[in-house]
Amino acid sequence: MSLFIYGTAANTGKDFFTYQDRLDFYLSSQPGNVWVIGNNEKGAVWLANKNGIAKTKAEAQAIVDAEITAAQTEWDATSDEFKTKNERPTQITLP
Amino acid sequence: MSTYKQLVGKYVKSYSSDPSVSYAEGELWYNTSSNTFKTSVLVYAWASGGNYPISVREFYGVGTQTAGLGFNGTSPGGTNISSEYNGSSWGSVVNPGISAIARAGSGTQTAALAFGGENPGPAFTSTEEYNGSSWTAQNTLGSGRYALNGAGTQGAGLAIGGRSGGSSPAAVEEYGGTSWTSGGGQPSGTSYAGSCGTQTAAIVFGSAPSATTASYEYDGSSWTTGGVLPTSVQRTSGAGTQTAALQAGNGPPATGLTSAYDGTSWAARPSMATARQNLASSATGPSSASMVFGGNPGSGTTNATEEFTGTATIQTVTTS
Numbered sequence: 001m002s003l004f005i006y007g008t009a010a011n012t013g014k015d016f017f018t019y020q021d022r023l024d025f026y027l028s029s030q031p032g033n034v035w036v037i038g039n040n041e042k043g044a045v046w047l048a049n050k051n052g053i054a055k056t057k058a059e060a061q062a063i064v065d066a067e068i069t070a071a072q073t074e075w076d077a078t079s080d081e082f083k084t085k086n087e088r089p090t091q092i093t094l095p
Numbered sequence: 096m097s098t099y100k101q102l103v104g105k106y107v108k109s110y111s112s113d114p115s116v117s118y119a120e121g122e123l124w125y126n127t128s129s130n131t132f133k134t135s136v137l138v139y140a141w142a143s144g145g146n147y148p149i150s151v152r153e154f155y156g157v158g159t160q161t162a163g164l165g166f167n168g169t170s171p172g173g174t175n176i177s178s179e180y181n182g183s184s185w186g187s188v189v190n191p192g193i194s195a196i197a198r199a200g201s202g203t204q205t206a207a208l209a210f211g212g213e214n215p216g217p218a219f220t221s222t223e224e225y226n227g228s229s230w231t232a233q234n235t236l237g238s239g240r241y242a243l244n245g246a247g248t249q250g251a252g253l254a255i256g257g258r259s260g261g262s263s264p265a266a267v268e269e270y271g272g273t274s275w276t277s278g279g280g281q282p283s284g285t286s287y288a289g290s291c292g293t294q295t296a297a298i299v300f301g302s303a304p305s306a307t308t309a310s311y312e313y314d315g316s317s318w319t320t321g322g323v324l325p326t327s328v329q330r331t332s333g334a335g336t337q338t339a340a341l342q343a344g345n346g347p348p349a350t351g352l353t354s355a356y357d358g359t360s361w362a363a364r365p366s367m368a369t370a371r372q373n374l375a376s377s378a379t380g381p382s383s384a385s386m387v388f389g390g391n392p393g394s395g396t397t398n399a400t401e402e403f404t405g406t407a408t409i410q411t412v413t414t415s
Contacts, residue, residue, distance in 0.1 A: 011143060015142070
């Protein structure tokens with residue numbers, strides 16, 4: 001069994017995830033509203049309760065890749081002054 | 096074999112039922128009903144808070160988890176937005192007098208101080224006070240700086256390090272309520288660091304562009320070396336006091352790295368759900384009940400708020 005499940009869900013703010021959620025399962029937000037969630041019953045229920053859309057790891061990675069590529073394109077078009085103060089976004093590999 | 100009495104200096108108390116969960120952290124007792132040893136420990140975790148009015152990074156925050164204030168930043172492009180947090184949602188936007196990126200501040204939600212920044216171009220010397228409803232320009236910093244750090248109150252603020260042009264001056268200035276005067280210079284200039292504390296008991300940690308594990312403590316006149324962080328950090332945030340500080344966020348690459356300081360040493364804490372750098376925090380609130388908001392999660396900006404809480408929890412002691 002894999003350690004994580006993946007999905008997309010928009011962070012609605014307060015109580016989107018709670019103190020107890022963080023004790024019950026692993027949770028990590030990624031670009032593109034992608035969430036990496038600990039693969040247990042409470043993690044799966046959380047994604048469903050948040051109207052999340054389950055994704056395969058490959059699908060989730062593709063969403064993150066697209067976000068990073070867009071951010072890199074945006075960074076490439078910025079001024080030299082901006083580039084000296086902000087590093088180019090780097091690829092993120094989902095766990 | 097040593098006994099508990101020999102190690103701790105007192106006997107283990109026995110109770111038929113567990114005492115209040117607020118019983119002192121680290122206390123050990125024997126529950127005669129369950130025939131188990133039990134203890135009370137603080138369990139830490141991040142939870143989501145209300146989303147900030149805009150997605151923004153390179154800005155600053157002051158106050159507490161239930162009475163916070165965020166101001167300025169880039170969205171992208173310098174903004175002149177500030178907003179108050181009540182523990183669940185951010186209020187209507189109030190406009191500081193200038194649009195600024197990488198500003199710093201001190202004080203509380205209803206008595207705040209903002210200073211420095213850029214937009215971009217020459218670093219600002221601008222100083223403004225917030226009274227809970229509006230911002231008012233004050234006497235300026237002696238030297239223009241952005242990516243600096245703050246500590247203290249509105250009437251006794253501290254401006255630490257930052258950048259001016261391509262360098263990181265080690266300059267420190269103290270605000271007395273009407274004007275700035277020179278403070279004790281840093282051992283080495285910091286920028287995009289984390290900080291917290293007061294004008295006479297502050298701590299600053301991390302720095303950009305080369306992340307560091309170093310922290311430095313200020314006593315009102317000079318700096319001394321503090322504890323070494325578990326991981327090198329930059330573009331991070333701070334909350335709490337010199338002897339109970341919280342560091343959150345790091346990058347690039349953006350991480351949710353969190354650690355806590357007890358005045359002597361740093362220890363790891365659970366990471367935020369949203370990895371981010373260039374974030375803001377409730378910098379002047381307690382470290383055990385703080386919050387962070389906004390920042391750069393690796394691409395663009397976020398408006399996500401997270402609240403850090405330590406809750407006393409009774410646990411059964413096992414040998415495994």
